[in-house]
Amino acid sequence: RGGTWQQGECQIRSINAREPSYSLQAEGGVTEFWDFKNDEFQCAGVSIRRHRLQPRALMLPLYHNAPILVYVVQGRGIYGLMISGCPETFESSQQTEKQSKEERRQRFRDRHQKIEEFREGDIVAIPAGAAHWAYNDGDQELVVVVLHDNTNNANQLDQNPRSFLLAGNPERGQEQQQGSRRGQRELGNVFRGFDVHMLTEVFGVDEETARRLQGEHDTRGHIVIVEHGLHVIRPPFRRREYGREEEEGYYGGNN
């Protein structure tokens, strides 16, 4: 751990209880930031932010330069952590021979990496550089507080917290809140920095889809509303009723 106290960062004369000093508004919620340049945060080598997601709001995929620890203050939701190379173990079942070609065409079978749920009181640990997303599937606002451990050994960049967005257009959200056009082209997701032709080549898609990846005209920000709710493959969560676990149904074919 890179101790900032060794560089004289911890010569603190007073400590204050602090409120967030900056926020980033988006379609489906808001992220509030505590100023990481305050002495206490610099000394501890950390930064703090708070996300508020409305019901049916999706935090778009992103990764950070440092490991993060999330505490769920209120609400519930689901999240996915994508580690490149890990298997896609959540998958739709195989087609049966009885299904017609038409049925097969209509019913797309997806497979993806593991999805987990989180709820009030949970701590979630996410390694540096690991891409993740979150979705509020509850009926109340989802509030999470996030610690970024910027001086952790896993971060070899400087102590500034950095978020690399894989979708969306965060600056647009900020503009809406601040009513300023300054910096309109300064922030974007990582695909924005790649050439459109390069994206068509590496993803094997047309130019229109490649431009969608870049999200240049996306005005929703980094948290978006999923109009009809998010449909993903996930196991049913067991419910407890009066201390008794509901039985899960099992069925299968003969060998």
Next chain:
Amino acid sequence: GLEETVCNAKIRENLDKPSRADVYNPRAGRFSTVNSLTLPILGFLQLSAARGVLYRNGIMAPHWSMNAHSIIYVTRGEARMQIVNHKGQAVFDGGVREGQVVVVPQNFAAVKQAGEEGCEWVELNTNDNAMISTLSGRTSVMRGLPVDVIATAYQISREEAERLKLSRRETIIFSGSGRSG
């Protein structure tokens, strides 16, 4: 463990043998790595290395390093390379050729496509087990995302999302047409 002392530790490994490749695509090239698992002394040094060879127009998948900076030295040929920071800005977009060095900071997204002559490079990483995460391909982040998340995130149909997710079946070394060069 006398055999494990620093006095007689193994400190050499040849990365250039094609038969040693960790990733190989007959149409696009190969990629070999050496880390503390294959050369234990690298655990002390906290360093690792990789060797990449791209054939004509071959593409190294867009990716970021999760835990290391990468210092790339081009040993032969040339490639077009793009490096993107956390603001979505291309901090490098240009050609690299034999004898040049490029630093790719941790977490910065990078892609390279070889030119007509192909491209070979060695990359030295500041972690003894450097790990990359790819944006496209069979083992990429995009593959790990549910189709509904992709469709919502990029405002595209489920069919387009499916195509985006599945169209590239290679892992990190892709064949390319050269149109983007």
